[in-house]
Amino acid sequence: MTAEGRNPVEAYGAWLAQTGDDWPEAALVSAHREFIDIIAVMVPGAAEAVSQRAFAVVEPWGHGPCAVVGQDIRLAAPWAALVNGAAGHALDLDDNFDPPKAHATTVLAPAILALADQQSAAGRPCSGAACLDAYICGLQIMGRVGQGVNPTHRNRGWHATATVGVFGATAACARLFGLDARQAAYALSIATSLSAGFMSQFGTMTKPLHAGLAAKGGIMAASFARAGITAGLDTLDGRTGMNHLMVGPDYEQLRDAITNPEHGQVLRFETGHIGEPLLILEHGFRVKRFANCGASHRAIDGLLMLREEHGLTPETVTAIDVYAPRVHFNNLMYTDPQDPLQAKFSIEYGLAVALLSGDCRLEDFTPEAVRRHEVRALYPRIHRHPVDKLEGEFPTRIVITLSDGQQVEKTMAMPLGSKAAPFTTEQYWAKFETCVADRLPAAAKENLRTALEDLPALSDVSELTRHFAHSLTTTP
Numbered sequence: 001m002t003a004e005g006r007n008p009v010e011a012y013g014a015w016l017a018q019t020g021d022d023w024p025e026a027a028l029v030s031a032h033r034e035f036i037d038i039i040a041v042m043v044p045g046a047a048e049a050v051s052q053r054a055f056a057v058v059e060p061w062g063h064g065p066c067a068v069v070g071q072d073i074r075l076a077a078p079w080a081a082l083v084n085g086a087a088g089h090a091l092d093l094d095d096n097f098d099p100p101k102a103h104a105t106t107v108l109a110p111a112i113l114a115l116a117d118q119q120s121a122a123g124r125p126c127s128g129a130a131c132l133d134a135y136i137c138g139l140q141i142m143g144r145v146g147q148g149v150n151p152t153h154r155n156r157g158w159h160a161t162a163t164v165g166v167f168g169a170t171a172a173c174a175r176l177f178g179l180d181a182r183q184a185a186y187a188l189s190i191a192t193s194l195s196a197g198f199m200s201q202f203g204t205m206t207k208p209l210h211a212g213l214a215a216k217g218g219i220m221a222a223s224f225a226r227a228g229i230t231a232g233l234d235t236l237d238g239r240t241g242m243n244h245l246m247v248g249p250d251y252e253q254l255r256d257a258i259t260n261p262e263h264g265q266v267l268r269f270e271t272g273h274i275g276e277p278l279l280i281l282e283h284g285f286r287v288k289r290f291a292n293c294g295a296s297h298r299a300i301d302g303l304l305m306l307r308e309e310h311g312l313t314p315e316t317v318t319a320i321d322v323y324a325p326r327v328h329f330n331n332l333m334y335t336d337p338q339d340p341l342q343a344k345f346s347i348e349y350g351l352a353v354a355l356l357s358g359d360c361r362l363e364d365f366t367p368e369a370v371r372r373h374e375v376r377a378l379y380p381r382i383h384r385h386p387v388d389k390l391e392g393e394f395p396t397r398i399v400i401t402l403s404d405g406q407q408v409e410k411t412m413a414m415p416l417g418s419k420a421a422p423f424t425t426e427q428y429w430a431k432f433e434t435c436v437a438d439r440l441p442a443a444a445k446e447n448l449r450t451a452l453e454d455l456p457a458l459s460d461v462s463e464l465t466r467h468f469a470h471s472l473t474t475t476p
Helices: 008-018 025-045 049-061 077-089 105-121 128-149 165-177 181-192 206-226 242-246 251-257 294-310 326-331 347-357 425-436 442-453
Strands: 063-066 317-325 382-387 396-402 407-412
Touching (some): 008 165, 008 181, 025 128, 049 206, 063 105, 105 165, 128 242, 165 181, 294 326, 294 396, 317 347
Antiparallel strands (some): 317 396, 396 407
16 A cells, blocks of 8 residues: 555546546647647658567457558557557657656557547547647556656656656556546556566667557457456455566665655655646656667757857867766666667767767668768767766766867756757647658658647547558668
8 A cells, every 4th residue: 555545556447537628728738739749750760670570469359340550551559559669669769757767658658549540440530639638647547657657767768758658658558548536547457467667778779669568458458348347456456466576575674774765765655646737738748859879868958059059070089977876877788889770878979979960860870971080980989987876966067178288168957858948839830840851751641740730629639640551661
C-alpha cells in the first residue's frame, strides 16, 4: 500500500474509468502537437532498417485493419503498433517526457492509432477527441508509474520507454476501450508482465524496438483485461511488486532518503491526487531538434549558441570541455562511434558535427557521415567532465578554448524545445515538413497534413491513418 493507503493498481484503474474528459484547452493543444511531432518522425523512421525488418517479421503473423506507416499492407493492431512504435523511435528524433524519463509519444500514439483503426473496422469509430483524451490519460499514468520507480529504476539501467511506457500504452488503450475500474486495474497489472527493456540495448536496433514492444504490450494488456482475464493487484507496490523488483531490495531506504526530487520522482506511487497536477501541463515535453540522444542536447545547444556568437570554426577551437551530470554521460556511452546507431549515443559525434556544420541533421546519421575524417579528427579535442549531481541540480556547462588561449562558455539548464523554451506550433509544422518532404507521395503528404490539422475534430481517426499507409517514395 502507498502512504495514502490505496493500492496503486486499483487507484489508477478507477481513475481511468471515472475521470471526465473535460481537459483544459492547453492540454488538448499540447497532445495535438505531439501527434504532429510523432507522425512527422514516424514517416522517415519507417524507412530505417529496424522498421523494415520488424514489418517483414510480423507481416506473416497477421494481416488486419490497421495502418502501418510507409506500407500498403495493413496489420492486426498489436503488430501495427509494434512497427509504428519502432519507426517513431528509430531516428531518436521523438519527444522525451520527464516524469517517467521516457519517450512517451512513440509508445502512446502508435497504440492509440492502431486500436482506433481496429475499432473503426469493427463499426465503432474512435474520434480525434477520444484519441486525445486517451493520450492525456495514458501519459498521466505513465508519469505516475515512472515517478513511483524513478530516478533509481532508470539510473540502474532499465529503459523506461519500454518498462514504464507499456503502462502508458495500456492506460490509453483501457481508456479508449472504455474499460471499467476493475478491468482497467487488471490491464495495468497485466502490463507488469510485459514490462522489460535494458539500456544496454542503446546504440542497437533493439532500442527503438523497445518502443514498439511497449505499444504492442499496451494493446495486448488492455485487450486481455477486456476479455475477462484477471490479474494480481500487488504488482506495482507489493512484496514482489515492480518497485521492489525493478528498483531494488534497497527500495525503502532509497525512497526515504530523497530530499530534493526531480520531476516528481519520489519512489512513491501517487494515489491521492492522481490527476493533479496534470502532468502534460506541469512538465511539458522535450521536443527534439536533433536526431540523437536527448542527454546531449543541452551541450549541442550551448555549442551552437557559442558558434554563432563567436564565429567558431574547427580551425579556431582547440578544446571543448563538457561538464554535465554523470547520468547524461551514462546514456552517451560511445566515445568513438562506428555506425549511425552508436553515433546517436555519442556526445563527441554530436558536438563535432555541430561545430563543423552549425547543425545536427538527419543526414548526419548515415554510415558515410559517421565515417567522415573531419568529424573524427575533432574527437580528441572533446573532454567529458561527469558531475555526480542530478540533472536539475547541475546545468550542462560547455567551455570552449580558442587557438589564441581565450575561453568562452555557455551554461544550459534545459534544451531548446523543452518547457523552458517550448516550440511554437509553427515550429512543429516546420519539423513535419522537413521530416515528411519527398518521403510520401505529394497528395498523401498534403492529405496527411490536413487530417493532422483537423485531428481534434475528426469523427473517425482512420481518416488520418489512411494517409500514411503508403509506400515511401524515397529513404532518408
